Amino acid sequence: MKGYGIWVGRKVVRMLLLLVGVSIAAFVLVSVSPVDPLQTNVGQVALGSMSQEQIAKLEEYWGVGESPLKRYLSWAGDFVRGDMGVSLLYRQEVSHVIGVKLKNSLWLMAAAWVLSGVVGFILGIVAGWNQGRWPDKLIKGYSLLIASTPAFWLALVLLMVFAVWLGWLPVGLSVPIGVEASGVTLWDRVRHGILPALTLSITGVSNIALHTREKMIEVMESDYMLFARARGESVWAMVKNHVLRNISLPALTLQFGSISEIFGGSVLVEQIFSYPGLGQAAVTAGLGSDVPLLLGITIISAAIVFGGNLAANLLYGIIDPRIRRGAAKQ
Amino acid sequence: MKKSFLGWNGRKRTFVLFTLALVLLGVVTLWGQLGAEKALETDFSRKDLAPCLAYPFGTDWMGRDMFLRTLTGLSMSIRIGLLAAGVSALVAVVLGTAAATLGRRVDSVITWVIDLVMGIPHILLLILISYACGRGFRGVVTGVALTHWTSLARVMRGEVLQLKEAPYIQMAEKLGTKRLAIIRKHMLPHLFPQFLVGLILMFPHAILHEASITFLGFGLSPEQPAIGVILSESMKYLAMGKWWLALFPGLLLVLTVVLFDVAGESLRRLLDPGSAHV
Amino acid sequence: MEIEEVKDREEREPEELLHIEHLSVSFEQYQGGMEKGDLQVIRDLNVTIRKGEITAVVGASGSGKSLLAHAVLGILPYNATRRGKINYRGQELTQEREAKLRGREIVLVPQSIGFLDPLMKIGPQIRKGKKDKASRKRVDAILKGYSLKPEVGELYPFELSGGMNRRVLVSTALMETPRLVIADEPTPGLEMKLARRVMEHFRELADQGAGVLLITHDLELAMETADWIVVFYGGTTLEEARASDFQEEKLLRHPYTRALWRAMPQNGFAAIPGTQPYAAHMPTGCPFGPRCSRCTEECLQPVPWKEIRGGRVRCAHTEE
Numbered sequence: 001m002k003g004y005g006i007w008v009g010r011k012v013v014r015m016l017l018l019l020v021g022v023s024i025a026a027f028v029l030v031s032v033s034p035v036d037p038l039q040t041n042v043g044q045v046a047l048g049s050m051s052q053e054q055i056a057k058l059e060e061y062w063g064v065g066e067s068p069l070k071r072y073l074s075w076a077g078d079f080v081r082g083d084m085g086v087s088l089l090y091r092q093e094v095s096h097v098i099g100v101k102l103k104n105s106l107w108l109m110a111a112a113w114v115l116s117g118v119v120g121f122i123l124g125i126v127a128g129w130n131q132g133r134w135p136d137k138l139i140k141g142y143s144l145l146i147a148s149t150p151a152f153w154l155a156l157v158l159l160m161v162f163a164v165w166l167g168w169l170p171v172g173l174s175v176p177i178g179v180e181a182s183g184v185t186l187w188d189r190v191r192h193g194i195l196p197a198l199t200l201s202i203t204g205v206s207n208i209a210l211h212t213r214e215k216m217i218e219v220m221e222s223d224y225m226l227f228a229r230a231r232g233e234s235v236w237a238m239v240k241n242h243v244l245r246n247i248s249l250p251a252l253t254l255q256f257g258s259i260s261e262i263f264g265g266s267v268l269v270e271q272i273f274s275y276p277g278l279g280q281a282a283v284t285a286g287l288g289s290d291v292p293l294l295l296g297i298t299i300i301s302a303a304i305v306f307g308g309n310l311a312a313n314l315l316y317g318i319i320d321p322r323i324r325r326g327a328a329k330q
Numbered sequence: 331m332k333k334s335f336l337g338w339n340g341r342k343r344t345f346v347l348f349t350l351a352l353v354l355l356g357v358v359t360l361w362g363q364l365g366a367e368k369a370l371e372t373d374f375s376r377k378d379l380a381p382c383l384a385y386p387f388g389t390d391w392m393g394r395d396m397f398l399r400t401l402t403g404l405s406m407s408i409r410i411g412l413l414a415a416g417v418s419a420l421v422a423v424v425l426g427t428a429a430a431t432l433g434r435r436v437d438s439v440i441t442w443v444i445d446l447v448m449g450i451p452h453i454l455l456l457i458l459i460s461y462a463c464g465r466g467f468r469g470v471v472t473g474v475a476l477t478h479w480t481s482l483a484r485v486m487r488g489e490v491l492q493l494k495e496a497p498y499i500q501m502a503e504k505l506g507t508k509r510l511a512i513i514r515k516h517m518l519p520h521l522f523p524q525f526l527v528g529l530i531l532m533f534p535h536a537i538l539h540e541a542s543i544t545f546l547g548f549g550l551s552p553e554q555p556a557i558g559v560i561l562s563e564s565m566k567y568l569a570m571g572k573w574w575l576a577l578f579p580g581l582l583l584v585l586t587v588v589l590f591d592v593a594g595e596s597l598r599r600l601l602d603p604g605s606a607h608v
Numbered sequence: 609m610e611i612e613e614v615k616d617r618e619e620r621e622p623e624e625l626l627h628i629e630h631l632s633v634s635f636e637q638y639q640g641g642m643e644k645g646d647l648q649v650i651r652d653l654n655v656t657i658r659k660g661e662i663t664a665v666v667g668a669s670g671s672g673k674s675l676l677a678h679a680v681l682g683i684l685p686y687n688a689t690r691r692g693k694i695n696y697r698g699q700e701l702t703q704e705r706e707a708k709l710r711g712r713e714i715v716l717v718p719q720s721i722g723f724l725d726p727l728m729k730i731g732p733q734i735r736k737g738k739k740d741k742a743s744r745k746r747v748d749a750i751l752k753g754y755s756l757k758p759e760v761g762e763l764y765p766f767e768l769s770g771g772m773n774r775r776v777l778v779s780t781a782l783m784e785t786p787r788l789v790i791a792d793e794p795t796p797g798l799e800m801k802l803a804r805r806v807m808e809h810f811r812e813l814a815d816q817g818a819g820v821l822l823i824t825h826d827l828e829l830a831m832e833t834a835d836w837i838v839v840f841y842g843g844t845t846l847e848e849a850r851a852s853d854f855q856e857e858k859l860l861r862h863p864y865t866r867a868l869w870r871a872m873p874q875n876g877f878a879a880i881p882g883t884q885p886y887a888a889h890m891p892t893g894c895p896f897g898p899r900c901s902r903c904t905e906e907c908l909q910p911v912p913w914k915e916i917r918g919g920r921v922r923c924a925h926t927e928e
Binding site: 018024029157164263264268306 | 337442443445446448449450451452453454457458459460461462463464534538541542545546547548560564565568569571573576577580583587588591
Binding site for chain 1: 678681683701706707709710711712715716720722724725726727728732736737764766767780795
């Protein structure tokens, strides 16, 4: 088990290093921008309502006096201690803004992540099992078409059909306007989340379905499936014993790796459905030159993506005996 | 004899498909560019027309012909896509080969950078780069160019690594063939098709991302006839029942992306001797 | 009453366990969309397997021998068509019967550990995922029979040592009592000593009354362990002979068999000029014709299967 522990440790360290890299890259990008966040937001209520101390800190990060390295170090130092600075637009602690938005987004992304994963997985199995016949062609065609469809246009079409024409679902906002937060029922949340989640799921399905299909074909052509047939195993036994066993792992890995895409999709989808999540906040921050918020969102989302990749790696290590027992042996 | 004839038939069909896709894309690009001026023409006497024979995609609230506007927008997107994907592919080739040939340390650094770029959600990175460039045309092109090279770079790295180990290349080295000659004679012929297919398959992503980022307001400015701008504007009129403003431009965008995909996939099939008879 | 019936049936049962006549297997291939082609890989093949004996089908690697096993088991790919007659225990072996018997009465011993699911432990794999107590006990008993510890059942295929591999593969055949064991190339790349030990397992199964169909490219091994040797060439069988016939060249019936015999190290190591024809370019007559020095007009037509000196041969020139 010691070998496995070292293996896990390496993965974690690598992830932390990547996160540092992301923070540096993001910091450099916002620093070279010709847009001056302070100038842009000067005179706005934002600065007026801030304490002297907060303004001093902003100038320390984004002012022109200090060297870039020094600015990065002081910003990063505060960030690690949990102080992500103050959002210029929301006039609140960045950590607080991200916390609220992330909670909204997580519902949406988790629903889409699970739904697209399950549906895509099943479609992939069906397509692979029927390779070359009509169910396969249908599923493959659908997946390829969806892969070519921009998420934001799909969102517009769904909005048009379900919210405008049929009037079944609300046009936007995760909660009805003018209702006290405590008055929001779960049903309200669900109702407003359906279309965004649906859009994300529909687009998310294609990737996992195509990959599972490939894996499925590999499994179907494998010697062990041939042997299973030769041993008279029933279809159900084959699915249970061999198919699920051999394709769940790659599918799970892929799905954990696809968090980045779901996140990217959520930025667009949240914007269209006015869903107050992290994606919409990112757009607002970008358009409004709210640099502290933009940086905070970048790092948190990268952390989530790397976390997903790490989870996939660990999962592989735990489930796949070739890695688990192999590493333990070394 | 019969078999090889049929194989040729399959190749021929793929070739026709490839050509057809390219021609259609060329028509869209040219038509859009030639009709650019007309696309901006406003005429309030014909505003808010639903699709009809004269205006197949309808007109908007300023009486602009949506069909021409869409073509112009797509043409713009295609050109941006070509430019950005071209730069991206170049980056991919350089970094991919460098990782495979310049030793372990360079390799681990480049692999690390690839992981890094892949770790930031695409759209978010695009927003950051667009912000860094002060938005606008330059921001989009830089953004798309800097975010799309990762997977092709991985492919190129893998290919070169594999080629280096290939027996005939090791043999050529042992026989004293010059390094440059090996690269030119034995490696490039293998890498070029991979590169070309990777490049063409990068276009659809580039176009989609250009449209997305413009849609969000980070890309081209609202005055420019970009597909993202058109779709973003259409949102305001959706609730008023002007469905054609969003539906047709989007459909044409999907078609463009599909055409690029078809072109890339058929080229892959044409260049891959293994699948020649499929 | 019941027992007597079973006994009665067994007494009446013919010595022949499996009788294959005029078997052909062809593949339907789509080439470039709508056009179809038919590729005949096995044609007019005849083999007989007898109870308690090992029959080896010997042919070059990649000549389509495995399809014979797949045809008997009824696990050919869906684009394959099987024609001809297969009789099993005196009755025709239909698709339905195959489906009922495979894995139970008719079992396959695969050629390598690659035929085991890499993510399933050995024990569950031998008992096909069944979890009941009786199955578990049976697995332990089978493993013990091959002097493997019960713990082997808890290992994954990649953890098996080379020495265990073979015994585990044979174990998979024994969950139920097989009457016909098909071993497809069970000794690939094994050195002679190990290969012999593997063959001992099959001899044991035969001694217990099962018929064994051994598909191999190794003539020497077949000569040592099989009772019957069937020579497979160009998708068909050219000769069926007792293993003892291979003691002397003159006892053999087909020019190809004789050429094979002469190609053995101890008999002169003489290579046969030419190569086996590809399935799509198979001559209508004797497939060995193009390489045979005795080839005449008659050999260009389909050659009938005839009985000579207790064996069978497909050659126009073999005399009594």
